[in-house]
Structure formats: C-alpha cells, structure tokens
Amino acid sequence: MNDTVGGAGPNQSASPLLEGLTPAQLAATTALEGPVLVLAAAGSGKTRVITRRIGYLLEQGVPPWSILALTFTNKAAKEMRERVASLTGGEGSQQARGLIVTTFHSLCARLLRRYADAAGLPNDYSIYDSADQIALVKRVIAGLDLSTSNFPPRSVLGVISNAKNELVDAEAYAAQAGDFSTRNIAKIYAGYEAGKRKAGAVDFDDLLLHTAKVLANDESVRRECQDRWQWLMVDEYQDTNRAQFVIASLLAGTKAERGAEPNIFVVGDPDQSIYGWRGADITNILDFEEKFPGTRVIPLGENFRSTEPILSVADTLIRNNKQRKHKDLFTSTPGGEHVEVTLCRDERHEAELVVDWFKSLNEDGDHTWRDMAVFYRTNALSRAIEDELRRESIPYVVVRGTAFYQREEVKNAIAYLRVVANTADDVSLLRIVNTPARGIGKAGLAATQVYAGDRGVPVFEGIRRANEVPALSGRARNAMGDFASLIDGWNGAGSFMGNDVPGSLRDLVERVIVESGLEAHYQKLAAKNEDDADRLDNLEELVSSAAEFEENYDPADDPMQFDAAVTGESTEPGRLSVLRAYLESVSLVADADAVDSETGAVTLMTLHAAKGLEFPAVAMIGLEENVLPHSRAHSSESELEEERRLCFVGITRAMRQLRMSAAKYRTQRGISERAIPSRFIEELGSEHVKLSDQSDPFGESPRTGSIGPGWERDVSIAKLREYSAAEEVERAARGNKLASGLAKGAKVRHPRFGTGVIESIQGGANARAKINFHGIGLKTLVLEYARLEPID
DNA sequence: CAACGACGCTCGAAA
DNA sequence: AGCGTCGTTG
Numbered sequence: 001m002n003d004t005v006g007g008a009g010p011n012q013s014a015s016p017l018l019e020g021l022t023p024a025q026l027a028a029t030t031a032l033e034g035p036v037l038v039l040a041a042a043g044s045g046k047t048r049v050i051t052r053r054i055g056y057l058l059e060q061g062v063p064p065w066s067i068l069a070l071t072f073t074n075k076a077a078k079e080m081r082e083r084v085a086s087l088t089g090g091e092g093s094q095q096a097r098g099l100i101v102t103t104f105h106s107l108c109a110r111l112l113r114r115y116a117d118a119a120g121l122p123n124d125y126s127i128y129d130s131a132d133q134i135a136l137v138k139r140v141i142a143g144l145d146l147s148t149s150n151f152p153p154r155s156v157l158g159v160i161s162n163a164k165n166e167l168v169d170a171e172a173y174a175a176q177a178g179d180f181s182t183r184n185i186a187k188i189y190a191g192y193e194a195g196k197r198k199a200g201a202v203d204f205d206d207l208l209l210h211t212a213k214v215l216a217n218d219e220s221v222r223r224e225c226q227d228r229w230q231w232l233m234v235d236e237y238q239d240t241n242r243a244q245f246v247i248a249s250l251l252a253g254t255k256a257e258r259g260a261e262p263n264i265f266v267v268g269d270p271d272q273s274i275y276g277w278r279g280a281d282i283t284n285i286l287d288f289e290e291k292f293p294g295t296r297v298i299p300l301g302e303n304f305r306s307t308e309p310i311l312s313v314a315d316t317l318i319r320n321n322k323q324r325k326h327k328d329l330f331t332s333t334p335g336g337e338h339v340e341v342t343l344c345r346d347e348r349h350e351a352e353l354v355v356d357w358f359k360s361l362n363e364d365g366d367h368t369w370r371d372m373a374v375f376y377r378t379n380a381l382s383r384a385i386e387d388e389l390r391r392e393s394i395p396y397v398v399v400r401g402t403a404f405y406q407r408e409e410v411k412n413a414i415a416y417l418r419v420v421a422n423t424a425d426d427v428s429l430l431r432i433v434n435t436p437a438r439g440i441g442k443a444g445l446a447a448t449q450v451y452a453g454d455r456g457v458p459v460f461e462g463i464r465r466a467n468e469v470p471a472l473s474g475r476a477r478n479a480m481g482d483f484a485s486l487i488d489g490w491n492g493a494g495s496f497m498g499n500d501v502p503g504s505l506r507d508l509v510e511r512v513i514v515e516s517g518l519e520a521h522y523q524k525l526a527a528k529n530e531d532d533a534d535r536l537d538n539l540e541e542l543v544s545s546a547a548e549f550e551e552n553y554d555p556a557d558d559p560m561q562f563d564a565a566v567t568g569e570s571t572e573p574g575r576l577s578v579l580r581a582y583l584e585s586v587s588l589v590a591d592a593d594a595v596d597s598e599t600g601a602v603t604l605m606t607l608h609a610a611k612g613l614e615f616p617a618v619a620m621i622g623l624e625e626n627v628l629p630h631s632r633a634h635s636s637e638s639e640l641e642e643e644r645r646l647c648f649v650g651i652t653r654a655m656r657q658l659r660m661s662a663a664k665y666r667t668q669r670g671i672s673e674r675a676i677p678s679r680f681i682e683e684l685g686s687e688h689v690k691l692s693d694q695s696d697p698f699g700e701s702p703r704t705g706s707i708g709p710g711w712e713r714d715v716s717i718a719k720l721r722e723y724s725a726a727e728e729v730e731r732a733a734r735g736n737k738l739a740s741g742l743a744k745g746a747k748v749r750h751p752r753f754g755t756g757v758i759e760s761i762q763g764g765a766n767a768r769a770k771i772n773f774h775g776i777g778l779k780t781l782v783l784e785y786a787r788l789e790p791i792d
Numbered sequence: 793c794a795a796c797g798a799c800g801c802t803c804g805a806a807a
Numbered sequence: 808a809g810c811g812t813c814g815t816t817g
Contacts, residue, residue, distance in 0.1 A: 072807090073807085103807075104807085105807050106807095127807095129807090130806085149801095152802095154802095204806085204807050205807095207807085208807095274805080275805080275806080277804080277805065277806090278805080278806065278807080377804080377805075378803090378804055378805075379804085379805085380803080380804095380808090383808095402806080402807090434793095437793075437794060437795095439793075441793055441794090442793085443793095587807085588807065589807085590806075590807060591805095591806065591807090592806090606804090606805065606806090607805080608804095608805045608806070609805090609806090630804060630805080631803095631804090632803095632804065632805095633804085646805080667808090668803075668808090669802075669803060669808060669809085670808040670809085671808090793817105794816100794817085795815100795816085795817080796814105796815085796816080796817095797813105797814090797815085797816100798812105798813085798814085798815095799811105799812085799813080799814100800810100800811095800812085800813100801809105801810085801811085801812100802808105802809090802810085802811105803808100803809095
C-alpha cells in the first residue's frame with residue numbers, strides 16, 4: 001500500500017508484537033503486502049501468526065475496518081478477536097472497531113442481508129438446516145409423485161449439495177442429466193430450489209453460492225467490498241471449497257482492479273484437509289500461486305505442541321499418503337512417553353480402560369479433567385465412554401454445539417420465531433401449524449396448501465384467508481383464524497410495517513413459547529413422563545440464549561454497517577431485525593463452537609470437531625476398520641487418504657500423552673460385531689508405539705509387543721467365522737449364566753433407569769431381559785451390557 | 793383428530 | 808439402538 005507499511009522491518013520497530021517469534025513466524029507475521037500462502041504444519045503456531053499479524057497491521061496504522069479475517073468456526077473467530085484485543089491493549093478496544101473476524105458463512109449471511117436486492121432474496125430470508133432441507137425435499141418428492149424409497153431425501157440432498165459445491169445450478173444439472181434417475185433428481189433439484197425461493201429461504205450451500213454470484217455479477221457490490229477490505233486473511237485454507245475460493249478471490253480482487261497485487265494472506269495445511277466430503281478442494285492451495293502471481297510461500301514447520309514420540313508417530317502415519325508433498329515434521333523438544341495402543345474386548349471394556357487411565361492421570365496430580373479428551377470417528381461412539389464417565393462421576397462435556405438447537409422442542413420454538421420473522425417460510429410453518437394440536441388437521445391443511453399454491457402465495461397467506469378456502473369445515477376455519485391472529489400478533493402485521501414492534505427479544509421469545517401453547521404442551525408431557533422434564537428446561541434455556549444474544553447485540557458488529565463501524569455510532573435496531581440476527585446466529589452455530597476449555601471437565605468430541613484444538617492427554621477410540629477408516633470411505637484412494645489425515649489430525653492434538661484403542665467387538669445398531677483393528681495402527685510404525693492386547697479376559701498377562709494374533713487385520717472371512725463361532729459359544733455361556741441369575745418377577749436396579757421388575761428373560765448369546773421400570777415403562781436390555789443389580 | 797404401539801429401515805463427518 | 812411411518816384405537 002505504501003512504503004511505511006511495507007518497509008517497517010522487525011529490526012527497527014522493537015514491537016512487543018514481534019517478540020518471541022521464530023524466524024519463520026516472524027517472516028509470516030510481517031509479510032504484509034501482496035498474496036501470501038503460509039503452509040503451517042500442525043502445532044506450528046499459526047493462530048499466533050495470524051493474531052500477531054493483525055496486531056502488527058493495526059500498529060502500522062492500518063484502519064481496523066479494512067481488515068477481514070475468515071475462520072472456520074465461531075469459536076476460532078471469537079478466540080482470535082480476544083487475542084487481538086489483548087495484544088492491542090484492552091477489551092472491546094476502540095482501536096479494533098470495525099475489525100471483522102468471522103466465519104465464511106456468517107459473512108455471507110450478512111452480505112446477503114445487505115445486498116438482498118442484488119442477490120434476488122428478501123432481506124428477511126430464513127436459513128434452512130438439514131432437517132428443514134429434508135422436510136422440503138420430501139414435499140417436493142411427494143409433489144412429483146415419486147417415492148422416497150427410490151429417492152431417499154438424504155442422498156438426493158447429497159447429490160444437490162455436491163452439484164452446488166461445483167457451482168452447478170438446477171438448470172445446469174438438468175442439462176447434463178441423462179438417465180431416468182438423474183432426470184428425476186434434476187426435477188427434485190429444480191423443485192427444491194423453487195420451494196426455497198418461494199419460502200424466502202436459503203440453505204447452507206446457498207449462503208456461499210449466492211454470495212459468490214453477487215460478487216461475480218454485480219460490479220458495484222464487488223467494488224464496495226473491495227474498497228472496504230484491503231487486508232484479507234483466511235484460516236484453515238485447506239478446508240475451503242470451490243465457492244469459498246471464488247468468494248475469497250473476488251473479495252481480494254485482481255491487480256487490474258486494485259492497481260497492485262491484492263493483500264490476501266491464507267494459512268493452511270494440506271495434511272489437515274478433512275472436509276473433502278463437504279466440497280473442500282485441496283486444489284485451492286495448489287492453485288493459489290497461479291491465481292495470485294507473485295505469491296510468497298512461507299512454510300512453518302516446527303512443532304511446538306507435541307512430544308517427539310507423538311509427532312514421530314503422526315509423521316510415520318501421514319507418510320503413507322501418496323498424494324502428498326513430502327514435508328518433515330520436527331520438534332525441538334525431545335523426550336516424552338510412548339504412544340500406547342490397546343486392543344480391548346468391546347466398547348465397554350474400552351471405556352473402562354480409558355476412564356481408568358484418566359483417573360490415574362488425575363490422581364498423579366499432573367493433569368486436571370480439562371486436560372483430557374476423547375476423540376472418535378462418529379458421534380455414536382461417545383455413548384459407552386459417557387456411561388462409564390457418568391458411572392465414575394467424572395465431569396465431562398460432549399462437544400456438539402448444534403445438538404441443543406436440534407432438539408424437538410427447541411426446533412419447534414425456533415420454527416415459530418422463523419414464521420414470525422418470515423411468514424413465507426412454509427417449512428417452518430408446516431412444522432408448527434398444528435404443534436401443539438390446535439385443530440388444524442391434515443385435510444384442512446391440504447386444501448389450504450392447494451389454495452395457496454394455486455395463487456402463488458405462502459401457505460400462511462392461505463391460512464389468513466381461511467374463509468375463502470373452499471371445503472373447509474367451520475371448525476378448521478376458526479382454528480386457522482386463531483392461528484393467523486396469533487402469529488400476526490407477534491410480528492406486528494397489524495401495526496405499521498411491522499418494524500416498530502416494541503419490547504425486547506426476550507419478551508418476544510417468552511411470549512411465543514407461552515402463547516403458542518408450547519409451554520403447556522410440554523408441561524403436560526413432563527407430567528406424564530420424567531424423560532420429558534428437561535424439555536421445559538430447554539425452552540427456558542432458549543429464552544436465556546435469546547436474552548443473552550440481545551444483550552451482546554451491537555448492530556455495529558455487523559460487518560455491513562460500514563458507517564456505524566467507522567463513526568462508532570449505532571442505530572437502535574427494530575426488534576424484528578434483532579430477531580433475524582438471532583435466528584441467523586442460531587442457524588450458524590457449529591459443533592466445535594461448544595468447546596469450553598474453562599469447565600473442569602473431560603472433553604468428548606469427533607475427530608472433525610477436534611481440529612484446531614490441543615489437549616495434554618488424548619484418547620482416540622475405535623481404531624477399527626470400517627470405523628476409522630470409515631466403511632463409507634473405501635471407494636477411492638483419496639477418501640482413504642482423507643481418513644488417514646483425520647487420524648493424523650487427532651494424533652497431532654495431543655501434547656504430552658496419547659493412547660489409542662481398538663475393540664475386538666463393537667456394538668453398533670444394537671448388534672455386537674467382530675471388528676478388525678485399523679490399518680492405521682500398523683502405519684504408526686513400531687518405534688514409539690507400545691501395543692498391548694487386553695482383549696482376552698481369561699488370558700494370563702496381557703499380550704504386549706508386536707502385532708500378534710489379536711491384531712491381525714488380514715483375517716480371512718473363514719477365520720473370522722471361526723473366531724466368531726468360538727466366541728459366540730463363550731458369549732452364549734456367559735448369557736445363560738447371566739440369565740440364570742435373574743428370574744421373571746425379580747426386582748432389579750439400573751444406574752440410569754432406576755428400579756424395575758423383570759417381565760421376561762431370555763438366555764443365549766444375546767441374552768436379554770424385558771424390564772418394567774418404575775415411572776419409565778418397558779425396556780429391553782442386553783444382559784451382557786446392562787448394569788443390572790438384583791434387589792430384594 | 794390425536795395418541796399410541798408395532799414395525800421396518802437405516803447407520804458419517806457438519807456450516 | 809433410534810427414528811419415522813403406518814395402522815389402530817380413544
């Protein structure tokens with residue numbers, strides 16, 4: 001931009017911002033102008049580099065509002081903002097006013113709000129999550145007289161999402177659709193797009209897609225953005241997809257547009273690319289230098305996180321990836337313990353070993369619960385660990401940020417709010433129009449949908465005009481009339497423009513929950529079934545979350561409020577616009593956002609959610625074929641390599657201690673199946689790995705050492721059957737023994753379900769008991785796994 | 793029209 | 808094991 005910025009070398013400016021950096025980190029931090037690609041190995045201090053670089057830019061006099069940093073999760077964005085704030089002196093410092101650190105999706109959501117006209121969207125658009133998408137696709141499939149068994153909504157949506165990630169829209173897709181099935185998918189795709197357009201809704205892919213289109217097609221929009229943001233940074237660049245690459249490129253602009261090479265700074269590690277299935281495109285890294293001539297490439301190789309054995313094991317594993325540029329991982333801090341890899345009997349045994357390990361770490365006094373984490377390939381694997389931690393009264397958190405918003409009762413409340421914000425949102429409307437039941441039945445609704453469809457108006461408009469809809473019963477008309485006034489009462493449709501609805505967001509959410517009848521509905525359920533008691537708590541929590549959002553809401557934080565950002569003024573926002581912002585934030589929570597290192601609890605999460613984090617002690621479970629690598633990742637070598645990178649990401653999160661385990665039997669979908677140790681175990685090498693086979697409960701001392709009988713992977717099907725048959729006999733004997741200890745009519749206690757009476761019991765390999773639990777009802781439990789205690 | 797139980801299907805990571 | 812759909816009953 002000018003000489004003062006570029007020329008200020010680290011030597012003259014003894015800035016504290018540049019202290020304690022390695023030469024490579026310093027080079028990256030102070031590489032200001034022009035395109036820069038930082039290849040940052042795991043644990044090499046990339047967050048540090050980005051935050052210091054932002055601080056350095058500010059120190060050089062760059063205005064904060066001209067800096068835009070894009071991260072992968074809200075959590076990462078928040079952390080980065082905090083670190084910048086502490087570097088530049090002070091919380092919420094005026095210095096950083098207008099600095100934008102956010103996620104791609106949030107940025108796009110805001111851009112589309114501001115440039116709604118140019119994007120062809122209403123500015124009150126809804127964001128559909130996967131459940132909404134499925135609901136809409138189902139309706140479209142039904143409307144086309146197709147069957148959901150021939151066209152499973154989930155897989156159709158997968159096809160649509162992939163098409164979108166390659167920037168193929170419904171039209172383009174139809175143009176290349178050949179066979180019968182593909183042509184029908186093209187029809188569903190088109191219907192799905194039309195449905196969203198009518199509802200004023202977008203899905204996650206659309207957020208990126210629409211933004212890319214607006215930036216590409218509307219020069220004034222592009223100009224405005226390019227003028228504001230002179231300094232662009234992208235974190236986790238290896239996980240950007242095609243659309244994100246296009247957006248970043250358009251925001252950066254070209255030399256022709258800017259008169260100089262754009263200041264775009266991206267940081268990534270090809271070895272940590274784990275979102276290929278979501279369209280992440282590794283060629284974005286490879287093409288970067290081509291797209292931005294004169295790119296400076298700065299490698300950050302030295303690892304400051306892990307002990308030597310951990311790093312070495314990670315390195316040995318990742319070398320098995322063939323489609324990879326060779327790269328040495330190194331640490332200057334030698335020493336450290338071996339990586340222990342254990343073969344367990346089953347997931348319960350595995351959980352016991354993990355929890356025993358954690359307990360011993362805790363007792364040694366070197367670690368607290370928050371230093372420990374368990375990683376797994378799929379969410380379902382957390383269960384056994386959770387049970388064991390609960391049994392041992394060890395505090396733990398399962399990282400699943402979106403789980404709360406996916407609960408039925410919360411989704412319902414949010415659907416109401418979405419309808420308040422956007423009455424055209426048919427998917428949300430249909431979800432709640434008769435929840436709780438208010439006499440708007442299937443038949444009446446169908447007639448209203450037809451009426452609305454014929455006139456091209458939203459279903460809610462049909463409900464408003466229930467009196468004109470033919471063939472409705474008087475009761476249905478009344479019910480619909482009541483419902484319409486309910487919604488209109490909340491969104492102020494009666495008052496001028498609906499924009500000056502008084503009161504707070506908190507009040508609105510509370511009113512909606514009470515007046516919709518949701519509260520009463522769940523109160524009724526809770527009275528009947530203890531399991532439903534927490535639903536009311538969740539609704540309460542939603543109110544708190546809205547209140548908290550409202551409290552922290554500052555329209556000036558909106559990236560698009562240029563003037564407010566620059567002048568420091570903020571305008572009083574209307575309640576509906578706060579509601580919209582709230583709904584948007586709710587739609588864009590990531591699982592990883594739920595990580596909270598402050599709580600003194602063990603952290604449980606998927607390998608994907610673990611990206612970017614670090615823990616002193618890590619247990620990785622389920623290192624089995626078809627789990628990691630996952631069974632669905634066997635169709636190509638590149639999928640397998642992505643699984644290997646996922647394993648690599650997990651390993652490199654561990655700072656001091658790492659354990660991995662595989663179970664000989666794993667229960668999935670309710671049945672226990674023989675599992676084969678993951679090929680990745682062998683690929684860890686043997687130098688820093690300590691194997692131990694603890695799977696034989698009757699064996700003398702556990703077998704340790706090299707890959708032995710229990711570890712073999714290339715077992716033939718016949719051999720597997722042989723194993724299974726032998727073990728089946730054992731299991732049957734165990735089952736019979738367990739069953740004989742209990743009888744019909746006996747009273748038992750279960751750690752979670754309380755006391756109950758046995759209704760029926762069955763022995764054998766899958767010994768089960770049907771038990772009538774007090775206050776809960778009938779449950780069938782597998783004796784081998786259920787922790788039942790007989791009581792008198 | 794709503795509530796409940798039986799049945800059958802699925803089953804990956806997530807913004 | 809969990810979920811959604813279907814058919815039955817209140």
